Amino acid sequence: MSLFLEVMNVDAADPVSFTFFTGYMAMFAASVFFFFERSRVSDEWKTSLLVSGLITGIAAVHYYYMRDYYQATGDNPTALRYIDWTLTVPLMCVEFYLITKKAGGTMNLLWKLIIASVAMLVLGYIGEAFHQDDTSSWIWGALSGAAYFYIVWLVVAGDVAKLANNAGGQVAKANSMLAKFVIIGWAIYPIGYILGTKGGLFGYDFGMDAGYMDLLYNIADAINKIGFGLVVYSLAISKDNAAA
Numbered sequence: 001m002s003l004f005l006e007v008m009n010v011d012a013a014d015p016v017s018f019t020f021f022t023g024y025m026a027m028f029a030a031s032v033f034f035f036f037e038r039s040r041v042s043d044e045w046k047t048s049l050l051v052s053g054l055i056t057g058i059a060a061v062h063y064y065y066m067r068d069y070y071q072a073t074g075d076n077p078t079a080l081r082y083i084d085w086t087l088t089v090p091l092m093c094v095e096f097y098l099i100t101k102k103a104g105g106t107m108n109l110l111w112k113l114i115i116a117s118v119a120m121l122v123l124g125y126i127g128e129a130f131h132q133d134d135t136s137s138w139i140w141g142a143l144s145g146a147a148y149f150y151i152v153w154l155v156v157a158g159d160v161a162k163l164a165n166n167a168g169g170q171v172a173k174a175n176s177m178l179a180k181f182v183i184i185g186w187a188i189y190p191i192g193y194i195l196g197t198k199g200g201l202f203g204y205d206f207g208m209d210a211g212y213m214d215l216l217y218n219i220a221d222a223i224n225k226i227g228f229g230l231v232v233y234s235l236a237i238s239k240d241n242a243a244a
């Protein structure tokens, strides 16, 4: 067992290393699932399942490299992490667009979601990559948080929610599930940011190892990326949407 794990470049006693490895496997398996199931859903949902598989697939590739980076250096693979997010979070916005499209979801709304998510990530990256050791990291975190709350507002009460509620039925249900992921699942990231940043919250040092940031990010990624895909999948196979 331990030899196997050494060969695989995983330290089983280190929860960060371990979750990089299991995260990689989980993302990979989820992609296989979404790609195969794609052929089973009606035409109108095929793009949604493709996007779900791309989200977990892109994450799987990044996890493969992030695990190695962490194992070799013991540091946060910050750049790889943010490249992953900058590709996958806009794709999660595309999922919102696709489920509300029939009820009138516009490209304009999609762009609002994408721009807000990219702003959230760029501001967070600046805080993490350049200010992790100084107190101004909280300013970047707060600016990033403002973009995050704008997304929360869009999906809970703004245009995304309105469109989904107009569509009603399974679409409204799926949107409120996805919104819960955004409110609860996505909130894990700023917690990781605060705990992993020295002097990150109003100058208070939580004294946590930077590795805890990655541990929380890894757990959140698995919940959010696979969870989002599964919500969309259950919408696609729900009775309302059974292939005609």
Ligand SMILES: *C/C=C(C)/C=C/C=C(C)/C=C/C1=C(C)CCCC1(C)C
Residues within 6 Å of the ligand: 085, 088, 089, 120, 121, 123, 124, 125, 140, 141, 142, 144, 145, 148, 186, 187, 189, 190, 193, 221, 224, 225
């Ligand atoms: C698959 C990856 C996902 C869903 C990543 C989501 C990331 C966030 C919601 C990050 C949010 C942050 C803040 C709200 C403030 C601090 C900086 C961030 C970037 C960690």
